[in-house]
Amino acid sequence: MKTALVFGGTRFFGVNLVNALIKQGVKVTIATRGETPDDFGDKVERLMVDRFNDKSVNEAVEGRNWDVVFDQLCFSSEDAKITVAALTGKIKRYIFTSTMSVYPFKAGMKEEDFNPYTYELKMVRREDVDYQEGKRQAEAYFFQKASFPVVAVRIPIVMGEEDYTKRLLHYVTSIKEGKEVYLPNPEAKMCFIHQKEAGDFLAWTATQDFTGPINACATGEITMQKLMEEIAKQTGKEVKIVTDQEMESPYGLKTSWSITNEKAQKLGYPFTKLNDWLPQLLLNLQQKES
Template identity: 45%
Template sequence: MRKILILGGTRFFGKRLVERLLQDSVNDVTILTRGETSDTFGDHVHRIHADRFQANELAQAVGDTLWDVVFDNICYSPDEADQARRIFDGKTKRYILTSSLSVYDFSEEALTEDIFDPETYPIRHGGRNDFTYQEGKRLAEAVFMQQATFPVATVRFPIVLGIDDYTRRLHFHIEHVRNELPIGIPNPEAQISFIRSDEAADFLYWLGCSSTMAGPFNACSDGTVRIKDILTMIEEETEKLAIIQNQAADEHMSPFGIEHSWFMDTTKAQSAGYKFLNLNNWLPELVSSLNKTYEE
């Protein structure tokens, strides 16, 4: 059996990852949870209860178990990374850290993994409130890559979308167009990457369980989309015009409202054998599906 631990496996793509793992009978899956979010996995998974952000609780919950793979979807700071790399020292054969497109600055060119090198990035310590999201993720990667004694792969995801997106970022745009509310978008021409929640889970599974590769990997659907093209899709579905403004009140600023393009190159993962979905095939379908939920 392959013993797998998931930190952050009760919602969104973490939940999708559990579902994907359970499709393979060789996987013995354990979820670390505080017990605040219910799940539907029943006795198909094991559960250990602890707050991932409290080092003593995490260490006690993990105990002396040896894991084949640990998936960490909820690490946001160098201190959390440092706690984990100490706790799992000698207790895991492989560690998959969910990171982010946010480790990169904006660029009009496709971003490749070597643009940010966590193995040479100067480490500073602190909690998630001490850094921006971008800097927290950069430093978390740096701690694992420079100081972990076990193999680590980091997955740099863009914004993850799906019917099950609890952050409701695509929902925001559909609701605003349907309700004829203004949407603040600084640069409608900016290009952006996305990945679907089930695709994110499938990539994590592939990297953690079907490969032995370490280091950073970009993971996003093939292709890019301009922000204004997303709104065009929504306009076609709702039969209403989007009210686009460069500036708007905070509650009307788009979660996709980037000032410059921000998208990734996935040549590294594809060269290793992974095939991503085509963004322009699934994004219109997702917009249509979400819009129908409002009509129903």
Template identity: 45%
Template structure:
């Protein structure tokens, strides 16, 4: 891989991805709306696009070539279609950041539990995908467009919940802070189970899968899953404080309608391994606890 286009690249996993590629000597181009500053200076090239304006993609990508595109910011079927049209003949591989949300609610999903080649997408802009159900349909439809219509190999990386010290969503930190402060917290379904992945390992996986010959869907992440009850118990044990769980408390940002977790054995079979889940969550809980003030 000599050159890469990153759609996104200014936040969270995208920032880590850019840095990893630069460290490997890859020529990196970042394509964004231009609203979020980055720290890469003259190490990267920049293009200004709007994912909701297909013409902006066509103009930005005109007369350009890259080995791989990493798509971090696609949230609709229309955006997926506009992007493959704008990049036709300009790339050799398409790495799409998808989500475990493509699966129905449940645990230990294998890749074949959702087949994008059999999904019939409707063309919609991102504004028509509402809530969790909309997010699920958006990622399913984007995968379907890419796998059914792209003329280059496609990888759909179905990430579980991404966590890390640089997680700007603060969803895991929410739970640590509430336990530490004794604030009331509402967990609707404490026994629902979720998979997780560290943000640094997520970025490394994207680079690894792009350099491989793999194509198709794949589930990366720490093996196994955790319930919210187990997560809160871990926080309680490490902080030696009891959680204040109340029906009128602040709702957990992990209050989802069902369990979502994945089987990561296919990624493991490619030689990709991740921090054990208990260790990952324990490290982050300690980090948030130690850096509260």
């Protein structure tokens, strides 16, 4: 891989992806609307593109070729259709950032538990479906319609200091301020991935030759009870969990929900262990809010 086009790449783990590619010596082009500043300097080329407008994408990639394309900005089959049409004949490999949300709410989901090759394809816009169905339809379009090789990287909730969704920070702040935390099932387990590992894994995927869906997550799961206790430990506060008083709770699952990373491990990717980096991340977040 010598050249790469990244749709997105200026927020959260997209930044980690671009940095990983630069470290590999890849000539990187980032395609965005130009609304989010970046710190890449002259290490990347920039294209002004409206990812969700077919004319804009077509004009931006006209006469261009890349070895690999990374798509951080695809949320429906209509979105997928735009880049398949624009990039056919121009690329060697397409890496789509998908999600654990394509699976039902169960533990230990494997790649075969959602099959995009046989899933009923419907042309939908991201505005007309929920996040889960939008990503399912995007995968279905790529794997049923694209003529170039495609990989769909299915990731769980991403954790990191630069998480603009502030989901983990919600709990850190609540516990630090002595507020109650709502968890409908404190024993529900989840898996996660660190933003750096998400970026590194995407970059690694482009150097491999497999295609199809693949899960990516740190090794290990954690119950929500244990996660809250760890936050309390790092903040020096007591956690107050309630189960019968509904309030904002980004990780408020009623049942365990996780994926297995066995397939990627067998292909040679050395995942981190959740317990190795989670305490330090929680400490960093609580210090950041001080």
